[in-house]
Amino acid sequence: MAQRIRKAIFPVGGLGTRFLPATKAMPKEMLPVVDKPLIQYAVEEAQAAGIEEFIFVTGRSKTAIEDHFDHSYELETTLRERGKETQIAAVNSWMPRPGQIAYTRQQVPLGLGHAVWCARNLIGDEPFAVLLADDLILAERSCLKQMVEAQSATGGNMVAVMEVPHEHTNRYGIVDVARDDGRLVDVKGVVEKPDPAAAPSNLSIIGRYILQPEVFDRLERIGRGAGGEIQLTDALAELIRGGKPFHGLRFDGKRFDCGDKVGFLEANIAFALARPDMTEAVRKILDGQS
Ligand code: UTP
Numbered sequence: 001m002a003q004r005i006r007k008a009i010f011p012v013g014g015l016g017t018r019f020l021p022a023t024k025a026m027p028k029e030m031l032p033v034v035d036k037p038l039i040q041y042a043v044e045e046a047q048a049a050g051i052e053e054f055i056f057v058t059g060r061s062k063t064a065i066e067d068h069f070d071h072s073y074e075l076e077t078t079l080r081e082r083g084k085e086t087q088i089a090a091v092n093s094w095m096p097r098p099g100q101i102a103y104t105r106q107q108v109p110l111g112l113g114h115a116v117w118c119a120r121n122l123i124g125d126e127p128f129a130v131l132l133a134d135d136l137i138l139a140e141r142s143c144l145k146q147m148v149e150a151q152s153a154t155g156g157n158m159v160a161v162m163e164v165p166h167e168h169t170n171r172y173g174i175v176d177v178a179r180d181d182g183r184l185v186d187v188k189g190v191v192e193k194p195d196p197a198a199a200p201s202n203l204s205i206i207g208r209y210i211l212q213p214e215v216f217d218r219l220e221r222i223g224r225g226a227g228g229e230i231q232l233t234d235a236l237a238e239l240i241r242g243g244k245p246f247h248g249l250r251f252d253g254k255r256f257d258c259g260d261k262v263g264f265l266e267a268n269i270a271f272a273l274a275r276p277d278m279t280e281a282v283r284k285i286l287d288g289q290s
Pocket of ligand 1: 011012013014015016017018019057106108109110111112114115132133134259
């Protein structure tokens with residue numbers, strides 16, 4: 001039986017340069033899709049997967065995130081006085097309980113691998129999840145829950161994967177496939193942003209991971225990789241060489257790259273269309289009728 005996944009890391013220390021000036025004073029993970037910040041979608045996905053400890057690796061301007069996951073007494077009192085009970089639920093019903101959230105700071109943005117490594121003491125010696133909030137997933141069932149269920153059968157490490165156009169492999173971490181049953185992929189290697197000509201497949205890793213704690217040792221040793229950053233993908237390659245099971249899961253759902261402006265707009269449209277109170281109005285705009 002694989003060990004239960006109780007803890008999740010949310011790296012939110014990136015500079016978000018593609019969204020400047022919006023990200024000048026707040027992390028890109030606070031950008032809203034319809035009416036909810038990206039980070040809240042990721043936390044709710046983790047809650048649905050049974051996560052009990054939420055570890056944020058922050059960078060500059062972390063206060064917006066801390067405030068979002070805390071009570072706002074003034075706001076709640078005003079809403080109560082005005083009888084706006086539904087809105088009170090909207091501001092606090094989804095919050096993790098006191099003591100379930102921890103923050104640590106990535107003092108220098110040396111890359112995603114470095115951000116994950118910064119959380120090593122908060123994770124300790126147990127498997128854990130990593131969720132990148134800028135990869136937003138529209139799914140009937142939490143993507144991380146699908147992974148937790150699959151990983152409880154396979155053990156070892158797991159990443160979420162999806163097919164990308166072959167000419168775009170140089171934008172993603174790409175897996176080298178040993179076996180593929182259509183849903184679960186046995187991974188024999190991973191490469192960060194390979195040129196299409198050299199890419200071992202067109203299956204890309206997206207921002208959901210279940211990792212064994214050995215990854216921290218690997219992160220400590222690998223040094224800087226592509227783009228001068230400490231790359232999580234390089235540490236994953238080392239884990240695969242270490243021989244533990246490593247799987248990719250083709251999850252049910254659609255992923256939106258909200259670190260990119262076009263992907264972010266597309267997510268807003270898709271999530272708005274999926275909201276019964278907005279579907280009709282948004283459809284009209286798209287059809288050019290309003
Ligand atoms: P990105 O590659 O999207 O980088 O990070 P970025 O800095 O956030 O954004 P751009 O490219 O400048 O617009 C992927 C994920 O890794 C986190 C980010 O917060 C995001 O969730 N990250 C990246 C860190 O936590 N620390 C880092 O040093 C780099």
